[in-house]
Amino acid sequence: MILVRKNSSLLLGFLAGTSKISILLPPTNLLTPPRLFTTKANDPSPKTPFIVKYLIDSLGLSSSEADKCSKFLTHVKSPSKPDSVIEFFRKNGFTDADIKRIICCNSKVVCAKIDSTLKPKFEVMGDLGFSDTQITKLITANPLTLNYLSYCNVAPRIEFYNTIIDSKDDIIKAIARDICLLTCSLEKTIKPNIAFLRECQFSNERISSLLIHSRRVISRPLNTLKSIAKRVDELGVPRESGMFYYGFLSLCRLNSDLFDAKIKLLISLGFSESEVLSLFLKHPLILCLSGKNLRYKVDFFVKEVGCKLSYVSCHPFLLSLSLTKRLIPRNYVMELIMKKGFLKKKIDIVNFASMPERKFLEKYIVSFQKRMPELPDVYLSASAGIFLY
Template identity: 75%
Template sequence: MILVRKNSSLLLGFLSGTSKVSILLPPSNLLTPLRLFTSKADDPSPKTPFIVKYLIDSLGLSSPEADKCSKSLTHIKSPSNPDSVLEFFRKNGFTDADIKKISRTHPRVLCAKVDSTLKPKFDVLRDLGFSDTQITKLIAANPLALKYLSYCNVRPRIELFNTFFDSKDDIVKAISKDICLLASSLEKTIKPNIAFLRECQFSNERIVSLLINGRRVVGRAPKSLKSIAKRVNELGVPHGSGMFYHTFCCLCGVSIDTFDAKIKLLGSLGFSQSELSAIIKQPLILRLSAKNLCEKVDFLVKEAGCELSYVSRHPTIVGLSMTKRLIPRNYVMQLIMERGLLKKKIGFYNFVSISERNFLNKYIFSFQQRMPELPNVYRSASAGKFLY
């Protein structure tokens, strides 16, 4: 008990500054209790890794971008190799924006050896007839192409593409949009898919269109391509028809689950099985969100007075814009009918499907003398403001 009291008095004396014991304590012991109360926020921040700082200073990447890219470049401790890579790109006509995009998309390129890795990739394309401008355009558009530009991988592909494309510019455009044309197996994927498209009676022009515009079509798994064609067949669309091609292209961008869900949704909106088969042949419908599709069908039935059977016979109506086409034209149609400007009733499809120029001439300017405010009414309705 005496010892406890003695220690307590020493502690009180220490805290009050009157005890001589404090004089005997070394400075390090005095600081020890304070460290226990020091927050981590007060600690000096760790030093920024070299490669992160390099990416920020040399390429203009933001801190989050540099941090993300640096994860595969932590072994780089010197600017020597990255500098040589950047210099190589600049000498080959790449802008700073191009180099920034390449480094952000394919950061490991900064590890590449210029003479043994990068230069041979460029030489391969030059040997195959691509100009320096075309090479720069291809790699700037799709930096991941650098991963696949080996002689044995590229040459047979370009020889195949040359049988379809009229120019190297078209090949550049196709590869820029779809890296699968370089990454997918030529023998197991590209060639079998092209052969299958011919079985579907696609002309060379259609195949070229798919190569240039059909993102990840020719380069996807053959099994997937056959599954899509099967779904188009199930819709009753005949091979060789323009509708088969358009529906096929649309389904290439829609998963099986999405396709099935869209069919189910249309059924829940009241379309019969036969009407479903008709309306689903409008490929754009498959790309509409559930909300968009429901809103359009609701508008067409309740506001425009269309029967579901009418919509199914004219499925392109559902692909038209609500705010730019359906709502303002329906508003004008109701207005000019109320004013007795139309001699006979016009089908809603005919009213909304014609081009803007023809619509203005036929239904706006032709009635302007009898209803001077009509152009302004239509213009306001197109902007979401209704004057009447």
């Protein structure tokens, strides 16, 4: 539906310019007081622990969430400590939903001391130049970071990350995505890994991207990164090539068994070994797609579009495009335009599938609308999985 709304807004812009029991019982049992026959369901339930009731009433946790959190809080018998912690978070800009998330992830925080534990953690981040909003985003995104926000732990790391990542917002994103950036050794792991990536001719921009967007890459053992780089070398991707970075990233996301399984899958779908290698060399991240995704897309290109696998291997980026949001609706509309005789010759899917949405709308929807007024609705419906013709 998001896509439909987006397409719809673009189209509007252009167009504007779902009793037997007694027989079974021995006679002696008939004299037994009825209370002994009461079912377990009628027995009074054990008293709900204070902290469980507190978490349910104060933060709206479900019974199961409160039970899970209470395992480490059985000693809490009074609301004074958790009340003060919750109030502290509220004063620092956290919503009740944020606080609920933090406590569900790190329940021991309700016992934290405000002045000696929580305040210093917020102050050190503020002293390092982070705004209240940024601190809130970090802790909400990954509540476990609260355990590691001490000056001696954070200050040298932030100072180092500042040399690679341009903005404080991106540093927050990196740490929130990979808490190991705060837990593993800066001197023994992070810095040596960064130095190795520079040996691989990765630019500062690409190292920054790995830090921000890729979980558990920079924080891996150095020998692991060296092994991955060596395998990319063996696959024939030169280190000076821009594709080496993407090949490296692809193998970081796939262990050896998964990588081999994807290769075997593509071969089972009909690609030759040379075509599979071509796919990897031109678009390494294709192998990170799920097997189901790959099967559906290959089936679409071969059976619906009529492409040969050699064509797909020459244009592997096609496999990275959304099947339901882009490939199917665009191909459907293009076939309809052809049937109506609006085009003299068939357009290769690589040409119209690669277009930005605005350009596709201009060239093939709006321009043919006079001859086929329902075309915008046809395209929007196809984008929603509804085919009118």
